[in-house]
Amino acid sequence: MAESSLDYNFSLARKSQALQARAKLIQSIRLFFIHHGFLEIETPLRIPSPAPEEQIEAIPSGNWFLQTSPELCMKRLLAAGYQLIFQISKCFRDAERGNKHLPEFTMLEWYAAGFDYHQIMDQCEEMLITAFKDMGHNQYIVWQNKKINLASPWERITVADAFLKYAPVTLEEALVQDKFDNILVDHIEPQLGINRPTFIYDYPAKLAALAKIKMNDPTVAERFELYIGGLELANGFSELIDANEQRQRFEEASKARTRKNWARYFMPEKFLQALQAMPPCAGIALGIDRMVMIMADARQIDDVVAFTPEML
Amino acid sequence: MYTASDLRKGLRVKIDNEPYIITEFNFVKPGKGQALYRTKLKNMITGSQFERSFRSVDTFETADLREKKMQYLYKEGDKYCFMDNENYEQVYLTENQIDEAKNFLIDNIEVEILLFEDRPIGISLPNFVELIVTEAEPWAKGDTAAGSTKPVKVQTGYTILVPTFVTEGEKIRIDTRTGDYLTRVKG
Numbered sequence: 197m198a199e200s201s202l203d204y205n206f207s208l209a210r211k212s213q214a215l216q217a218r219a220k221l222i223q224s225i226r227l228f229f230i231h232h233g234f235l236e237i238e239t240p241l242r243i244p245s246p247a248p249e250e251q252i253e254a255i256p257s258g259n260w261f262l263q264t265s266p267e268l269c270m271k272r273l274l275a276a277g278y279q280l281i282f283q284i285s286k287c288f289r290d291a292e293r294g295n296k297h298l299p300e301f302t303m304l305e306w307y308a309a310g311f312d313y314h315q316i317m318d319q320c321e322e323m324l325i326t327a328f329k330d331m332g333h334n335q336y337i338v339w340q341n342k343k344i345n346l347a348s349p350w351e352r353i354t355v356a357d358a359f360l361k362y363a364p365v366t367l368e369e370a371l372v373q374d375k376f377d378n379i380l381v382d383h384i385e386p387q388l389g390i391n392r393p394t395f396i397y398d399y400p401a402k403l404a405a406l407a408k409i410k411m412n413d414p415t416v417a418e419r420f421e422l423y424i425g426g427l428e429l430a431n432g433f434s435e436l437i438d439a440n441e442q443r444q445r446f447e448e449a450s451k452a453r454t455r456k457n458w459a460r461y462f463m464p465e466k467f468l469q470a471l472q473a474m475p476p477c478a479g480i481a482l483g484i485d486r487m488v489m490i491m492a493d494a495r496q497i498d499d500v501v502a503f504t505p506e507m508l
Numbered sequence: 509m510y511t512a513s514d515l516r517k518g519l520r521v522k523i524d525n526e527p528y529i530i531t532e533f534n535f536v537k538p539g540k541g542q543a544l545y546r547t548k549l550k551n552m553i554t555g556s557q558f559e560r561s562f563r564s565v566d567t568f569e570t571a572d573l574r575e576k577k578m579q580y581l582y583k584e585g586d587k588y589c590f591m592d593n594e595n596y597e598q599v600y601l602t603e604n605q606i607d608e609a610k611n612f613l614i615d616n617i618e619v620e621i622l623l624f625e626d627r628p629i630g631i632s633l634p635n636f637v638e639l640i641v642t643e644a645e646p647w648a649k650g651d652t653a654a655g656s657t658k659p660v661k662v663q664t665g666y667t668i669l670v671p672t673f674v675t676e677g678e679k680i681r682i683d684t685r686t687g688d689y690l691t692r693v694k695g
Contacts, residue, residue, distance in 0.1 A: 203691045206671040209655030251542050292543070294535025377541040381561045385538065403540055421539050431539040 214492040214500040217331065221491055222284060222484065224330040225304060228323045234280040234306060239269035241286060245464040248450045249405050253290040253458055255299070261461070262288035265481055266305050267406065268467040271435065274307055274477055275470035282306035284484065295496040296427065296486060299505060307479035313407075313418040313434040316478040317395050320422060320430060321350050324393070324487075331491055339425040339490050342390060351394040355416075358396050362387045371400060388423035395420050405445050407433035422482070424490055432480030439471040509569060512545045512562040517685065518632075520552065520571045520622075527552040527571035527624050536561065552622065552630050555604040575620040575632065580613050588613070590621055590628075599628040611666035612637045612684050633684040638693050639663050644676040 229236065246254040246261050247268055254261035263269075265287050273281055287303045308316060328337060328346050336345050359367040363383045370379045388394045397420035401409055404417035418434035436442050446463060454460065488500040498504045510521060517533045532548035544561040551557070552571075578590040578599070586603040588610075599621060603610070609619075609631045617637070622630040643661035657669040662680070670689045674680060679693040 202671065202673050206655060206673075213655055249540070251537070251540060292535070292537060294537075297535055297537065377538055377544055378561045378563075380538050380541065381536050381544055381546055382559055405540070428539055 210499065211502075214488060214494055215502060217492040218484070218488045218500060220331055221327055221488055224327040225284070225323065228326050229282045229306065232280070232319075234282045235278060237270070237273060237278070237281050237283050238285070239263075239266045239273075239283065241288075243269070245462040245467075247406065247464060247467075248446045248453060248461050250449045250452045254461070255288045255290045256459070264289050265303060267479070267481070268464055270305060270307055270479070271474055272467060272470040274309060275472075275474040279309040279475075280307070293505070295498070296489075298485065298497055298501065301497075302484040303481050304484055305479065305481045307435075307477055309475045309477045311434075311478040312476075313397065313420055313432060313478050316432050316480050317352070317397070317420060317422075320432070320480055320482070321348060321393070321395075327487075328491075333491075337490065339427075339493055340495060342425045344389065344425055345392045347392070351389075351392055353394060353396055354398040355396055355400070356398065358384050358388070367400070371402075376400065376403070385423065385428065386426045389425055389427070393422060393424045395422055397421075404433060405449055406436055406442070408436045418478075427486055427490065428483075429486050429490070430480055430482035432478060434476070434478045435474070437471060437474050437476060439468050442471055443468055509567055511564065511568075512566045513564045515545050515547060515562065515568075520573055521568040522571040523549070523568065526554075527573055527629070529630070531557065532559075550607075552605075552624065555607065572625060574623050576623060577618060578621045580615065580617050580619055582615070590619070590631075592621075593618075601628060601631060605630050608687065609633050609684070611664055611687065612639070612682065613664060614639065635684060636681055636690065637684055638679050638681050639666075641670075641674060641676055641678050641680060644670075644674060647673050647675055 244260045252264050254264050284304050356367045363379045370376045398416040399419040401417045404419040407417040407419040410416050422430040494500050519530050528549045530547050531550045534546045536546045537543045546561045548559050581589045587600045620632040639662040641660050658672050681690045
């Protein structure tokens with residue numbers, strides 16, 4: 197099945213377009229944060245104790261682990277007085293492979309002291325509109341035949357309202373029936389960010405291990421996600437700064453992990469200690485690979501990385 | 509018995525005593541949520557489809573199905589006729605049961621006919637077929653960006669996106685599972 201040289205050149209050209217979009221996007225993001233007074237930082241990829249989260253499994257590296265996100269180290273820097281920080285780094289999550297998942301992927305994460313989750317949504321929107329413009333998308337972008345209007349303001353809808361609008365059951369019913377993720381995936385995600393980018397916010401408190409509980413509604417956490425064209429791109433929240441509550445949530449997550457026979461992590465004590473000094477702040481993590489998928493009109497994540505694990 | 513992590517595109521399972529085929533399959537994991545397998549399932553008898561996500565602990569019965577090699581003969585009304593090469597018996601499938609395979613059916617092509625309790629209910633094609641391009645805009649060298657595509661029509665009437673350098677009369681190899689263009693075939 198010899199491919200003709202034209203076919204070979206065709207697939208090379210596609211990959212090359214995606215890799216150029218990736219480079220340009222990262223440059224645009226860097227410039228945005230530098231212009232907004234953020235400090236670019238690097239934290240270790242190899243860490244002794246990842247955050248014990250119920251659904252995220254780290255990849256071991258010797259006696260330590262590869263980071264699943266730079267969250268804990270970045271929050272320690274916030275506690276140490278760094279107010280505006282960003283990082284673009286590799287993250288690793290075991291057994292996550294699909295057409296939108298790679299076990300090794302690139303994440304942009306940033307934190308701003310004094311911000312709440314709506315302010316970080318504002319900033320995310322501003323940053324991405326700038327990036328879209330830098331890449332020649334002034335009004336709209338077409339991704340996989342969906343024309344998405346980029347004009348500000350982007351849509352914001354609560355999780356509860358999204359269930360009312362798109363799902364056959366209410367949020368409460370979905371939680372009682374233990375079907376939150378299934379309903380989200382089957383009925384809600386495909387509707388999010390279709391005509392314009394959508395922030396979906398106020399997640400059930402139980403589904404936000406490191407987020408702050410909303411002051412006037414203890415059933416929800418100040419957490420949000422960004423979707424464009426049905427693709428989940430970013431997750432952020434007002435950060436939980438109560439060290440005792442954080443410890444309690446980690447312990448609960450550790451128990452849930454033990455029930456599933458997942459790896460046992462040491463409690464991230466230095467992080468918990470630092471949390472006592474952390475100012476009120478908000479942070480967000482955005483998947484760079486998926487953002488490149490949008491920018492380069494790629495159908496799958498494989499198309500926007502130089503090499504997938506299978507190619508190595 | 510299958511678990512959800514065994515699922516893949518093309519796998520056939522039994523749900524409520526009816527055979528289903530998985531037509532789309534994806535690993536998904538909503539932010540901070542659990543790993544799910546998002547599938548599109550098609551009832552192999554009625555052709556009706558639905559989408560559902562499964563958890564890795566969900567299980568499925570295997571469907572009692574077998575496949576038999578047959579040859580495609582002709583289409584009559586909305587019935588497609590196939591012949592069993594062993595006993596020369598002819599069986600028929602409806603347009604609904606043929607579904608997207610009609611895009612790749614050329615005379616005398618050898619296919620697998622699916623039998624559910626000895627009843628013909630569906631077809632599976634070879635993974636790759638070679639079809640002739642019957643309608644295509646000519647390729648103006650140099651006037652298109654590298655990596656861009658154009659729609660062309662092949663001999664079955666199917667429209668497919670191909671690189672701009674593909675011309676009318678050429679034979680192209682198509683992946684029948686995705687419907688995607690793979691490469692040109694010489695000669």
